[in-house]
Amino acid sequence: MGLTLGSGAVIVLSENVDLKQTLSDLGHFFAHESCGKCYPCQLGSQRQAEILDRNLAGSVLEGDFARLEDVGWTMTDASLCGLGQTAASAVLSAMEHFPETFGVEK
Amino acid sequence: MSETITLTIDGNEVQASSNATIQQVLETINKPAPLICAHDATTPEGLCRQCVVEVEGWRVLAPSCVTKVNEGMVIHTASERVLRSRRTILEMLNASVDLSESPELQSQMDEFGADCERFPEAKTREQDVKDDNPFFVRDYEKCLMCWRCVQACGDDIQYTYAISVGGRGFESKISTFFDGPLPETTCVFCGNCVAVCPTNALKNKTEFFMEQGMDYDAIRIEKRKEKKQMGGKK
Numbered sequence: 001m002g003l004t005l006g007s008g009a010v011i012v013l014s015e016n017v018d019l020k021q022t023l024s025d026l027g028h029f030f031a032h033e034s035c036g037k038c039y040p041c042q043l044g045s046q047r048q049a050e051i052l053d054r055n056l057a058g059s060v061l062e063g064d065f066a067r068l069e070d071v072g073w074t075m076t077d078a079s080l081c082g083l084g085q086t087a088a089s090a091v092l093s094a095m096e097h098f099p100e101t102f103g104v105e106k
Numbered sequence: 107m108s109e110t111i112t113l114t115i116d117g118n119e120v121q122a123s124s125n126a127t128i129q130q131v132l133e134t135i136n137k138p139a140p141l142i143c144a145h146d147a148t149t150p151e152g153l154c155r156q157c158v159v160e161v162e163g164w165r166v167l168a169p170s171c172v173t174k175v176n177e178g179m180v181i182h183t184a185s186e187r188v189l190r191s192r193r194t195i196l197e198m199l200n201a202s203v204d205l206s207e208s209p210e211l212q213s214q215m216d217e218f219g220a221d222c223e224r225f226p227e228a229k230t231r232e233q234d235v236k237d238d239n240p241f242f243v244r245d246y247e248k249c250l251m252c253w254r255c256v257q258a259c260g261d262d263i264q265y266t267y268a269i270s271v272g273g274r275g276f277e278s279k280i281s282t283f284f285d286g287p288l289p290e291t292t293c294v295f296c297g298n299c300v301a302v303c304p305t306n307a308l309k310n311k312t313e314f315f316m317e318q319g320m321d322y323d324a325i326r327i328e329k330r331k332e333k334k335q336m337g338g339k340k
Binding site: 035 | 142193225227228273276
């Protein structure tokens with residue numbers, strides 16, 4: 001399932017939840033938790049939160065979906081520790097399974 | 107004790123010492139990975155992740171500056187994942203920091219096809235120049251957070267420990283103790299931090315004054331005045 005082990009790693013959400021809001025909250029959580037040592041997470045968690053905020057506000061820019069993908073995979077592949085490597089997990093899986101959340105046709 | 111091992115890099119078999127890092131081996135075959143934070147005078151910390159390469163069977167990419175080679179390792183130095191990470195790191199950096207005086211970073215942007223307008227409406231590290239001593243200024247909106255200055259000030263060169271990393275995440279920054287002015291710290295103005303800075307965030311005062319159009323005599327008078335002021339303070 002591509003899940004990691006750890007406390008709070010599994011969060012059950014009802015189907016009534018506002019995914020845009022949840023993702024934006026997650027984005028801020030990771031931007032806040034990033035220690036700032038390695039570049040992918042230090043910069044990526046900030047860029048990811050900015051794009052997720054735009055998505056929540058309904059003011060996405062052209063290319064935001066591809067931008068979010070590049071930021072997410074760069075954090076996942078290149079970050080130094082587990083925080084950065086999983087900071088985009090929920091976002092990338094939402095992009096795969098619920099692309100309509102980002103205004104993209106499934 | 108080191109032994110000779112064999113690994114595969116981009117399809118070619120390469121012999122190397124088992125003590126070597128991936129980057130050291132890449133240098134022997136004339137294919138060094140691009141670097142941002144590393145410098146010959148400072149200890150590699152694996153911060154920038156620009157030197158990452160793909161190792162078959164590994165979940166994440168490996169920073170070649172700090173990863174040791176292993177027998178039978180299969181490495182790809184220019185896979186899609188590697189190139190995406192390198193390009194995106196440069197694009198995110200360029201959106202946050204003023205790279206206008208970093209020719210090395212500019213040429214990496216060209217090499218990896220990084221778009222300098224990739225992240226519009228991004229928060230930047232824009233801030234005022236810190237000018238608090240007669241020797242150099244600190245223009246931290248140009249700072250990459252490579253940590254070289256901190257390392258040069260500390261265990262790698264000077265053992266003075268006047269500066270360190272403060273804050274967290276995107277807000278992390280190079281700072282003095284309680285962010286106080288440099289003359290009030292343990293700084294001895296050796297200039298090693300200025301020498302290892304890759305972006306001109308740390309800039310010699312003479313250069314700084316010349317850019318503002320001051321001539322040699324005016325600079326000499328200004329610097330003498332500043333030194334006298336600092337002498338009184340310290």
